[in-house]
Amino acid sequence: MVFDEHSFKFLIRPVPDFPKPGVVFRDITPLFQSPKALRLVIDSFVHRYIDAQFSHIGAMDARGFLIGSIVAHELNKPLILFRKQGKLPAHVLCEGYQTEYGEAFLEVHADSLCEGDSLVLFDDLIATGGTLIAAANLVRRMGAEVFEAAAIIDLPELQGSQRLQDAGVGTFCLTRFALDER
Template sequence: MTFDAFDIKSLIRTVIDFPKPGVIFRDITPLFQSPRAFRLTADSFAQRYVEADFTHIGAMDARGFLIGSIIAYQLNKPLILFRKQGKLPARVLAESYQTEYGEAFLEVHADSLGNGDSVLMFDDLIATGGTLIAAANLVHRIGAKIFEVAAIIDLPELGGSQRLEDMKIPTFFLTQFTLTEP
């Protein structure tokens, strides 16, 4: 059983002027409130990666945790959490990045990966790519590599997926929205 991009899109709520005026926020919580849609979303990712050759799954704080943790469980892979600054208790590596709203820092435990590891990265959405690029930089600093970046939504007009591709990081997403799409 599968569903197409139209079905996914119908379960993503558009919120105008959130979190600040001029921003169109794509809210995935209705997708997760439908058990069938949530299962199909997770199954779509699991089917794509069940035979893939990577060692770890990385999940972005916070909505990336929702899918990343499920796929790590389904595929029996270690889960690496990329957190906002000050949330991890052990020694961390940090990377600054620009968001749509300002500067932020992303952290990962310094011992979470090793040389030669390969990470499948999950987030809910690819916008400008700032968070995912910061995570990729952290992965590379540890000596590991990015297998692919996966997300539910891509916003191609904001350039994040292109920025990742320019860094030779493949991307995969289940659906896209244009900036003017309701």
């Protein structure tokens, strides 16, 4: 099957005024109700990374878990979970960051990665880039490297992909939405 973003983009549901007035939330859950669309999304990521040289997949809490875990399975790579503060049971590293809604904290188990490891970070979308930059900072604190940050959706007007590039993290997204696109 040839990749065509229009074969799944229509399944990304816009939810106006969520989680606050003026925001159009991009809901990926309808993708999971279409096995064909989900297969297209997963296959697109798998084909991009199948021959790439990296050791792990990192997935962002919570929607990044959905894609990252499937891609990790398909590529036979270990999965590293980056969670919201207070969700991991063992010794963690923590990184604060700004979101479009306020301040947040991201954690990862301190023993998740070693020097020389590299990973692809997965999230559902790139908005301001805050979550993925925090994850990249945590990765670097463990002596590892980020191969690339990947997402289904980019919201280029919020400049998150540019912020990631400026922080030395390349990005790859399957589709883009303008902020006012319905």
